[in-house]
Amino acid sequence: MKNLFSLAACLFVVTALGVSGAYCSGGPRPAPLPKAKTIKELADRYDSSKCIECHEEAHEQWENSLHSHSILGSPRTAPTILTAIDKGLKRFPFSGVKDDKDITVESLMICAKCHLPQLDEATDDVAQEIVATIRAWQKAGKEGNEDLYEELEEKISSLNIGCMVCHNKMAIIHKWSDGYPQRDTVYGSQDGEHEYEDLPKIAKAPALSESIFCGQCHGLGPNFELEHPSQCGTLYGSYLYAYVAHGGFETCQECHMNKSGLGHDMQAYNDEDMIKMALDIKVEARSLFWRKNKAEGVIPMGIIMVDLYNKAGHVIPDG
Ligand code: HEC
Ligand code: HEC
Numbered sequence: 247m248k249n250l251f252s253l254a255a256c257l258f259v260v261t262a263l264g265v266s267g268a269y270c271s272g273g274p275r276p277a278p279l280p281k282a283k284t285i286k287e288l289a290d291r292y293d294s295s296k297c298i299e300c301h302e303e304a305h306e307q308w309e310n311s312l313h314s315h316s317i318l319g320s321p322r323t324a325p326t327i328l329t330a331i332d333k334g335l336k337r338f339p340f341s342g343v344k345d346d347k348d349i350t351v352e353s354l355m356i357c358a359k360c361h362l363p364q365l366d367e368a369t370d371d372v373a374q375e376i377v378a379t380i381r382a383w384q385k386a387g388k389e390g391n392e393d394l395y396e397e398l399e400e401k402i403s404s405l406n407i408g409c410m411v412c413h414n415k416m417a418i419i420h421k422w423s424d425g426y427p428q429r430d431t432v433y434g435s436q437d438g439e440h441e442y443e444d445l446p447k448i449a450k451a452p453a454l455s456e457s458i459f460c461g462q463c464h465g466l467g468p469n470f471e472l473e474h475p476s477q478c479g480t481l482y483g484s485y486l487y488a489y490v491a492h493g494g495f496e497t498c499q500e501c502h503m504n505k506s507g508l509g510h511d512m513q514a515y516n517d518e519d520m521i522k523m524a525l526d527i528k529v530e531a532r533s534l535f536w537r538k539n540k541a542e543g544v545i546p547m548g549i550i551m552v553d554l555y556n557k558a559g560h561v562i563p564d565g
């Protein structure tokens with residue numbers, strides 16, 4: 247009865263606000279877990295290998311995507327984070343960062359907001375450990391110490407956008423109406439029981455199949471909510487204002503997960519089929535002789551017509 251009542255109350259509030267299609271699949275904000283004190287603790291909390299046993303295909307696909315190493319990147323991201331600290335934060339007079347030991351979770355959020363959102367569950371020691379690990383990894387690379395280089399690269403890759411970042415932490419966007427993600431639940435396309443004792447429930451994530459879900463990180467433009475707005479992923483802005491505004495109606499998931507056949511291996515220009523999906527190119531050429539003027543007389547001339555039609559749901563390239 248209590249459940250029925252809270253469901254009714256929830257739907258009422260939602261209707262009163264005029265929001266349709268809302269679910270109460272979340273719940274009250276859970277008490278925060280103790281902050282992770284090391285990279286290892288944070289990585290263990292979000293370890294995707296726990297899901298391999300039963301979701302082998304999703305895991306294999308995900309492992310090949312950039313989401314599985316979102317701090318390391320291609321590996322361009324980790325070095326760029328150092329550049330942002332050394333050439334940005336340390337030079338800004340009011341950032342509070344003069345030295346690596348001044349780095350905090352808040353200061354690293356300028357990148358981690360999207361590259362590692364779960365960093366907000368860690369202490370400042372972890373933020374400093376991440377920077378120290380990237381420096382040690384670069385040094386090992388320069389010195390040709392391959393074993394150490396690989397070991398550190400693995401440690402950096404253990405920090406990523408894993409299964410539970412999307413299927414729990416980021417799964418509910420409108421938390422005041424739909425509730426906060428619960429610790430015993432994975433969020434997917436239906437409500438039910440989950441045959442996994444650590445996470446015994448499945449609940450419907452209201453927007454998992456909608457573009458706004460990806461838009462949480464593939465953003466709109468500058469992140470004004472940060473003390474010092476940064477701008478990196480901007481495709482959701484371009485999707486809304488240049489694609490949807492001109493009649494485009496497919497979602498990120500439809501193109502990147504379904505039509506591409508790649509599922510959780512969300513790719514772009516690194517995948518041959520995505521490149522084919524991206525552009526229609528029509529080239530026409532003809533050559534002729536042209537009487538230009540009295541002085542130059544008849545000259546050879548070429549006319550080349552190139553039609554480029556962007557079929558992606560946004561501007562390319564991004565960033
Ligand atoms: C012991 C097996 C097992 C483990 C381990 C497991 N799952 Fe599942 N999971 C299942 C089964 C079975 C289903 C139901 C599949 C269905 O109904 O389509 C399921 C369903 C799901 C769904 C819902 C799919 C949908 O949209 O209907 C998600 C999301 C999910 N699991 C995520 C995870 C994540 C994340 C992990 C690791 C933290 C995990 N699972 C670990 C067995 C498991
Ligand atoms: C938690 C934040 C987050 C969410 C949610 C997210 N992404 Fe990403 N995505 C990233 C980051 C960060 C990268 C880049 C990682 C790197 O290389 O440093 C990325 C990379 C990608 C790439 C590869 C781009 C390239 O340059 O090759 C594609 C494609 C992509 N994401 C699509 C999606 C789609 C589609 C969704 C929604 C289903 C989604 N992402 C949801 C953060 C996110």
Ligand code: HEC
Pocket residue numbers: 312318319320321322323324326327328330355356357358359360361463464465469476477478479480481564565
């Ligand atoms: C608004 C979310 C967001 C923020 C904040 C953000 N990024 Fe990104 N970043 C992304 C996404 C999403 C991608 C995926 C590719 C794309 O859209 O170009 C990406 C891609 C990248 C890439 C290219 C990926 C590769 O592997 O080659 C680098 C490098 C990068 N980010 C570095 C940074 C750094 C450094 C910061 C902090 C100063 C930062 N980003 C802040 C979302 C973000």
Ligand code: HEC
Pocket residue numbers: 294297301304305306308313407408409410411412413434454455459499503504509510
């Ligand atoms: C970047 C976000 C993201 C990450 C990371 C992610 N998923 Fe998903 N997952 C999605 C989205 C979005 C869908 C729904 C796709 C759709 O609507 O077509 C989905 C669907 C699913 C489903 C439902 C069945 C299916 O395959 O469509 C399962 C099961 C699942 N994910 C498991 C996992 C597991 C296990 C991992 C980790 C190895 C994982 N996911 C990592 C975004 C993510």
Ligand code: HEC
Pocket residue numbers: 457460461464481482485496497498499501502513514515520521523524557558559560562563564565
């Ligand atoms: C109509 C299909 C379509 C839709 C909708 C779509 N994409 Fe793409 N996207 C593509 C294709 C095709 C590419 C490959 C082009 C390339 O990267 O050169 C691409 C490339 C990308 C890239 C790499 C950009 C780069 O730097 O070149 C990212 C990241 C991405 N998409 C994310 C998203 C997100 C997030 C959404 C939803 C907000 C989305 N896409 C919607 C088709 C689509």
